[in-house]
Amino acid sequence: MKHIVLLALNNQSGSALITPLEILSQVAESQDLKLTVATLSGGPVVSRSGLEIAADQPLAEVGAADAIMITSCLDYQSDPEQQTAALCWLREQHRQGTLVGALGTGIVFMALSGLLENRTATADWQGVSRLREAFPDVDFDPRHTLIECDGLVSCAGGYAGDVLSLYMVEQMFDKDTAERCAAELMLDTERLWQNRHPGLLEYRLHRDNRIHAVQSWLDKHFAEKINLEALARRNSMSQRNFVRRFKEACGEMPLGYVQRLRIEEAKRLLEQSDLSVEAICDRVGYLTESHFRQLFKRYVKMTPARYRGQMSGQARSGRG
Known part of the structure; x- marks a missing residue:
């Protein structure tokens, strides 16, 4: 059984979590896939629009995972102690061979872990200047929607949740499964899997x-x-x-x-x-x-x- 963990943080975009959850849940109906929504404390998180999102368990209790998705990073400083523990957990998971992905502002959380040092990652055009200043050892290249570098996947843009989710499905299973899921949810795969312009x-x-x-x-x-x-x-x-x-x-x-x-x-x-x-x-x-x-x-x-x-x-x- 494949195990994908969605890391949710307070004050994040609700759609950044709900979109991957919807896509991966669709896959779980036909594939041997376990989904876990984890938060730093194990309690629910509240999106910036006020939506309460329940967690399956605290991050510290999550066992081995095949893939991790960091869905946002808007309020990562709310609990510095838990944040430090989460970053250590992330580094250890990657060391053990877990595929680690981040979408949108979640790329900041990945960068904070130190995993992106001397590696390449994508970023949103609007925030790339600030990211380059904050993390000078990371090669941020906003020309691409998705970049994988040494088992670290960064994804930016308006369809990042769709793109990263389908990419994870393809990596965990195969492209046919990803394409079938996209068709069932009526997602535009041409739009999602191309750097359009x-x-x-x-x-x-x-x-x-x-x-x-x-x-x-x-x-x-x-x-x-x-x-x-x-x-x-x-x-x-x-x-x-x-x-x-x-x-x-x-x-x-x-x-x-x-x-x-x-x-x-x-x-x-x-x-x-x-x-x-x-x-x-x-x-x-x-x-x-x-x-x-x-x-x-x-x-x-x-x-x-x-x-x-x-x-x-x-x-x-x-x-x-």
Whole structure:
């Protein structure tokens, strides 16, 4: 029987625990899997929204585990003595070969344990500068959704709970089990298992956290009609100040960045799906196929059909 432990802390995001719990519970219905929700004291924890989450047992009483998921780290200093014991426990589990994963702010807790020293981990774009200052011996690389380094798995981004949970399932069982679970829960595996827009990393190499937040929102909503005034108001800025600040941070105007997001997604779909150009045009947010083709050729320097053929040829060459 496989044993996965979910470490829950006070004042954490409720969804950071509930999402993995839902996914792993689904797997436990058909696989030999034991789930344990552990807290530092063994008592319930309260999420930042006020949701009380019950624990199965205190961390000190948890036996051997095959995998551990640290689901958050917003209130890790509430009990320094228990925190120290938890970090020691984490180090010992990893020494014994347990796969240790952390999502979102849980990466901070993993870093506090010292396990990430001289290793690489991912992080959220908005917090990576602070993490680099706090943990200079860790190589934080926010360009990737998930990074595994020596049995330590870090996962960041809006779908971190889904991504890390399915990764754990794949490691504990196999990819078929993970894909079956994703299908049963209607999760978008293409979205979860790809670094969606690797061609746009250069536009993330700045330190304006508010603009990173805007970009993270656009990464999910680029196919919708974007209203600059509403977007600026949503982020407590005037439209003029928002556009200026976005351009200074990214070197690109907001709508230009949206176009690049759409084209990058179109490239991904041309590479990885059999969707028609018309269907891809609609999926990425363009009203007319002619406009999409015009923009695609401007950014990619070739037509969608030629791009698909070129990528298909490279894939066949790689397999051969």
